[in-house]
Amino acid sequence: MARVTAYVAQLVLLCSFLVAAASAQKVGMDPVPTPPVASPNASAKSFDVNAAVEFYLAKMPPAERARSNSYFEGGYWLLLWDFLSTVIAMWALLKFRWSTRMRGLAERITRFRPLQTALYWVQFIIVTSLITFPLSVYEGYFREHKYGLLNQSFGPWLREQAIALVVSVLLGGILVMLLFGIVRSLGKNWWVWGSVISILFLMFVSLIAPVYIFPLFNTYTKLQDSRIKDPILSMARANGIPATDVYEFDASRQSNRVSANVSGFGKTQRISLNDNLLNRCTLPEIETTMGHEMGHYVLNHATKGIFMYGVVVVFGFAFLNWFINFALARWGEGWGVRGITDVAVLPLATVGLSIYFLLMTPVNNSITRTMEFEADMYGLNAARQPDGEANVDLMLGEYRKLDPGPLEEFIFFDHPSGRTRITAAMRWKAENPDTSSAEEMARPLFNSH
Numbered sequence: 001m002a003r004v005t006a007y008v009a010q011l012v013l014l015c016s017f018l019v020a021a022a023s024a025q026k027v028g029m030d031p032v033p034t035p036p037v038a039s040p041n042a043s044a045k046s047f048d049v050n051a052a053v054e055f056y057l058a059k060m061p062p063a064e065r066a067r068s069n070s071y072f073e074g075g076y077w078l079l080l081w082d083f084l085s086t087v088i089a090m091w092a093l094l095k096f097r098w099s100t101r102m103r104g105l106a107e108r109i110t111r112f113r114p115l116q117t118a119l120y121w122v123q124f125i126i127v128t129s130l131i132t133f134p135l136s137v138y139e140g141y142f143r144e145h146k147y148g149l150l151n152q153s154f155g156p157w158l159r160e161q162a163i164a165l166v167v168s169v170l171l172g173g174i175l176v177m178l179l180f181g182i183v184r185s186l187g188k189n190w191w192v193w194g195s196v197i198s199i200l201f202l203m204f205v206s207l208i209a210p211v212y213i214f215p216l217f218n219t220y221t222k223l224q225d226s227r228i229k230d231p232i233l234s235m236a237r238a239n240g241i242p243a244t245d246v247y248e249f250d251a252s253r254q255s256n257r258v259s260a261n262v263s264g265f266g267k268t269q270r271i272s273l274n275d276n277l278l279n280r281c282t283l284p285e286i287e288t289t290m291g292h293e294m295g296h297y298v299l300n301h302a303t304k305g306i307f308m309y310g311v312v313v314v315f316g317f318a319f320l321n322w323f324i325n326f327a328l329a330r331w332g333e334g335w336g337v338r339g340i341t342d343v344a345v346l347p348l349a350t351v352g353l354s355i356y357f358l359l360m361t362p363v364n365n366s367i368t369r370t371m372e373f374e375a376d377m378y379g380l381n382a383a384r385q386p387d388g389e390a391n392v393d394l395m396l397g398e399y400r401k402l403d404p405g406p407l408e409e410f411i412f413f414d415h416p417s418g419r420t421r422i423t424a425a426m427r428w429k430a431e432n433p434d435t436s437s438a439e440e441m442a443r444p445l446f447n448s449h
């Protein structure tokens with residue numbers, strides 16, 4: 001999904017955390033013969049889980065693993081660079097009084113306060129996007145190309161950024177108008193209702209995203225390929241999911257990554273598999289991925305995620321309230337910001353949210369990672385394809401570090417690592433030896449580098 005710069009816009013799009021509880025994303029694999037490997041004997045009672053895990057991990061060549069580690073570890077640093085670039089941009093807006101000038105312009109155009117807020121927001125998001133544009137281009141375009149993870153040329157990529165910007169202008173504008181309305185009417189207790197409104201807004205965005213936002217970037221159709229349609233829909237029926245809730249979309253427009261996700265909320269909730277998954281994976285691999293997504297669906301992860309994330313949001317607004325008052329008392333006059341009800345305070349609020357969400361990285365990642373692991377368990381039981389699952393987990397390793405340390409996984413991983421997932425699959429297989437697949441075990445996954 002396209003990258004948007006401002007952190008307030010990120011709050012709006014944080015629901016991507018919920019709506020795109022994406023699971024299996026992985027890059028290409030073409031079958032070529034590999035030398036025979038001592039494969040674990042699944043039918044024996046003495047099935048060695050650790051040996052089976054090592055067998056799978058060894059399927060990825062060292063050069064491939066080094067590349068993936070480099071890509072993923074670079075992402076840790078990007079958290080810091082994104083944070084610093086945002087703080088510097090916001091500081092400039094305050095220090096050089098661009099923020100108060102944007103507010104002044106909005107006040108000259110209209111006397112209606114909510115509209116002033118909206119006009120300020122439009123200027124704010126455009127200026128912020130321009131300031132952070134070089135970093136966004138590096139991060140979202142050049143770096144992705146460097147690691148072979150993006151199919152798009154610059155024109156189409158930039159066009160999607162522009163669409164994302166328009167979406168943030170509209171949705172962020174609505175949220176900011178609501179929040180400043182609350183600040184102005186409720187005074188110092190604004191943060192309680194502010195967080196409630198933000199959570200409701202998050203639900204609203206989740207609800208409309210599959211119908212009005214995602215189709216701006218990809219084309220969604222009902223599942224078509226009959227080769228996989230029948231077993232997939234059979235599995236869906238068995239798990240109480242209506243066939244009308246299974247879609248496919250043309251992710252190959254953007255990249256070779258294979259992915260699937262559950263999106264939407266309430267009536268708009270649906271499972272979407274992308275065309276790369278359908279074209280590049282074997283049926284057992286598609287089935288286990290589908291089983292994982294059904295897990296998100298049946299276990300109501302969208303709703304649970306909203307509530308867990310809601311707690312984070314409430315604490316975030318409490319912190320934000322304290323942070324804004326603290327900073328305004330010291331530097332507010334120098335910046336020309338009149339107070340917390342003045343929309344020109346927005347850069348300061350963005351800094352506060354940036355600090356909070358940076359510190360909350362392990363918490364937010366652990367919320368999603370825990371649900372992802374639950375979906376893995378559900379998928380193993382639903383699809384009964386532990387070897388297909390291990391292959392899918394391994395393919396994810398093309399862009400997600402396969403074998404991190406425990407602390408590293410806790411802090412930075414929003415999905416379990418390859419080693420964790422393969423271990424779970426092999427543990428499951430040890431108890432269900434009849435599900436072993438020699439074909440999946442022998443299937444080579446990495447030959448293209």
Ligand SMILES: [Zn+2]
Binds near residue numbers: 022023024292293372
């Ligand atoms: Zn998932």
